[in-house]
Amino acid sequence: MSAEFRVVPFAGLPDYSEEERLQCSREFLRLMQGRRTIRDFSSKPVHRDIIKNAVRAAGLAPSGANKQPWHFAVVSNPEMKRKIRKAAEIEEEEFYAGKAGEAWLKDLAPLGTDPKKPFLEIAPYLIVVFQQNYDIDSSTGEKIKHYYIQESVGLACGFLITALHNAGLATLTHTPSPMGFLRELLGRPKHEKPVMIIVAGYPSDTATVPEEALNKKSLDVIVSWFD
Numbered sequence: 001m002s003a004e005f006r007v008v009p010f011a012g013l014p015d016y017s018e019e020e021r022l023q024c025s026r027e028f029l030r031l032m033q034g035r036r037t038i039r040d041f042s043s044k045p046v047h048r049d050i051i052k053n054a055v056r057a058a059g060l061a062p063s064g065a066n067k068q069p070w071h072f073a074v075v076s077n078p079e080m081k082r083k084i085r086k087a088a089e090i091e092e093e094e095f096y097a098g099k100a101g102e103a104w105l106k107d108l109a110p111l112g113t114d115p116k117k118p119f120l121e122i123a124p125y126l127i128v129v130f131q132q133n134y135d136i137d138s139s140t141g142e143k144i145k146h147y148y149i150q151e152s153v154g155l156a157c158g159f160l161i162t163a164l165h166n167a168g169l170a171t172l173t174h175t176p177s178p179m180g181f182l183r184e185l186l187g188r189p190k191h192e193k194p195v196m197i198i199v200a201g202y203p204s205d206t207a208t209v210p211e212e213a214l215n216k217k218s219l220d221v222i223v224s225w226f227d
């Protein structure tokens with residue numbers, strides 16, 4: 001049996017002139033050109049509402065059949081951050097000691113990453129993103145199917161990083177490998193899988209970025225046009 005299909009009027013988009021639209025596109029491009037993954041954070045506090053609004057923006061991402069298959073665990077508690085750092089460093093020691101394999105470690109070398117993850121304790125916020133492989137109906141206990149889970153969660157993470165960057169915050173996409181410990185530490189249910197930690201805060205005064213990260217493929221390489 002199909003659910004009822006109802007519609008509401010579309011709220012509309014800003015009525016820009018073409019010049020204004022071009023200007024917006026240029027300004028947004030410039031904004032995004034300034035985004036960099038930061039690995040050296042300051043402990044300067046961040047207003048909680050900035051994080052709240054960024055997570056709200058992430059929750060507006062498109063998703064397969066509008067199932068919104070995500071959960072964001074926002075961690076600022078120092079003790080929990082310490083536990084996450086400790087568990088991540090245990091996994092990362094093994095990863096960098098060889099578990100990653102030669103090719104991966106070679107690719108990581110120009111980024112200068114290593115098993116030490118002090119930012120997990122120093123940065124004011126860790127946003128742990130979980131993908132929900134399915135959901136459970138709270139009244140019937142029945143499983144609710146989710147679709148295009150990875151794609152949807154990837155989009156939500158993109159929205160989240162963009163929203164934080166737009167608010168003038170630095171981010172780091174961190175994926176300790178493996179990261180099952182996050183589910184246990186944060187008490188999330190079995191049908192949720194942690195996919196990344198978005199570290200958010202201000203860069204330290206001496207933060208640097210790897211030159212390698214500035215090396216982006218040109219438009220000609222990443223696009224093909226079929227006019």
Ligand SMILES: Cc1cc2nc3c(=O)[nH]c(=O)nc-3n(C[C@H](O)[C@H](O)[C@H](O)COP(=O)(O)O)c2cc1C
Nearest residue numbers: 035036037038039111113172173174175176196213
């Ligand atoms: C899915 C994903 C996982 C990542 N995992 C890590 C990580 O575990 N540690 C890290 O230092 N950087 C990580 N990064 C950051 C990338 O290294 C970084 O985005 C890349 O070098 C390009 O630099 P940029 O973000 O400054 O453009 C990850 C990025 C993505 C998208």
